[in-house]
Amino acid sequence: MSHPTGDRMTQDLLRPLLHTSWRFWALVAFFGAIVLMGLGSVARTMVLGYGLTGIRWPNYWGFYITSFVFWIGISHAGTLISAILRLVNAGWRRPVTRCAEVITAFALMIGALFPIIHLGRPWYALWLAPYPSERLIWPNFRSPLVWDFFAINTYLTGSLLFLILPIIPDFAVVRDHSTGLRHKIYRALALGWRGTPKQWHRLETAMSIMAVAIVPVAVSVHTIVSFDFSMAPVPMWQSTIFGPYFVAGAIFSGIGGLIIAMAVLRKLLHLEAYLHPVHFENLGKLMLVMALLWGYFVFNERLVTYYGNGPSEMAVFWRTQRETFAPLYYTMVLCNFVLPLIILGIKKFRTITGCVIASFGVVIGMWLERFLIIAPSLGHKYLPYSYGIYRPTGIEIMVASSTFAAMCLLYVLFAKVVPIISIWEMKAGEHPSPDLMPQALEEHPLGELHL
């Protein structure tokens, strides 16, 4: 696995920042228009009321909370994967980490918007903040929603810092390769970075500490999101398996999102020399493991419910196996289990195209999984007065779809102002000669395994 070196690498990775093609503006216009339509839909709901959506008794959670859980899951692509690869010193991580960390930052921002949109009156969002109040409503630290507030904000803060810190030396590179106003902006962003041994050591130590701290935070975030469900007395929600089930699903969908993002960047920014087939193959193997784990969790969840044979649980169970939601359920199983198993399990198919196809399947499948956790259970609780069917309206479909455009738009804009592959980390991966490479610094060989 070799990359261009030195100045050639710098030129390649700075090209998208210093030269703007019509494609950039076309993408911004396209995704921006969809985002505006989504914002328009949100504004319409705020003005005309929540009756425009399909959210009504007993289905108070619909597309919005589905999207919230989905995007928080996608956020696990970045910081968690990047931190783990950093800790095990996997050499192949270098071109991948920043692409991944960006996904986390933007997915968390998008995900965190949904509880606010879901409020219906977003201007009351400040009530989510845990400040002492005489209303005796907040802060209730026993509410999973308050746990969400703390967990998501901790993860977002940590992820943003984990993303920004290693960008500082790259800002210095852009500073030294630009002129005029751009030079002034990047000079400010580079914070006077010079590249002394002391600065490099402190940065690398800081990244190691943050990698250690961010892994448990990432795991806790999706566990706590799962608590939003498992703490409620709703059929098929009160399950002790929900924590690890959600975390596994989040990493699974996150890897899918990461592979798609990497493939698009590779094509659009001509990064073929940096994002090699082996990167996709390695991530594909990881996704295959997660597909098996996901299958195990789904089987476990279903088997325990079936064996318990509780009337309310079984009613929800059959809704997804034979009745209204069965087509969506089997599509989910196909996308999340069958497709990845066939494509990623057979070495011949584990190409870039194969990995991207499997990833699209996983992203669709995981969105459906989130929806199938919410809609069937809420529409069929313990007593008949709480039975109902959820039908999303065009407004909700528009808002949910626009978040995908928002992700793409933010990604395009980010790649325009920041090198999407860390220049200094790529250079640090080059060693002058094997004799000079200390044993302790040798890259972890796991990344080079060929199964």
Place this chain on the structure above:
Amino acid sequence: MKAVYALFPNGQSAQEGVNRLRGAGLADRDITILSSQPMEDFEFGHIDKKNYMWWLACGGALVGMASAYGLTVLTETSWPINVGALPVYAWWPNLIIIFELTLLGAILTTVVTLLITASLPGRGERLYDPAVTHGQILVGVENPASESVAAYETALGAAPGAVVKKI
């Protein structure tokens, strides 16, 4: 600012430049080394490696933990809410808040320590050459004594591939 420095094309020659400056009587703290990447493969890349960031991060974590404990105890006892037979101060749910703020404390302390110890944002005029980001390694001396400049120039120039400059 006055400085004498040399740009080196690779780590080996930069290492020689550093060694020659040491030979000319300079201590490590007086030698400025700048590179566009960590130079862990060379001895000069390990200068200033020792730090207490891990310990400070642990301290930050303890502060975060104490803050979370204080926040939950003070709030819940000041504004008690009765929920489903749970005690007013319930340990299990509060441990979640304490866990998150503990790690947030560690993360924020790490960032603050990095900014302070790495002198970011940099203040004042310091020795720098944009050639560093083109892959050159800068080894030099900032504000040298006038009588020593010639000796440093000779020392730096003796290393292979060195381009000596003076400002």
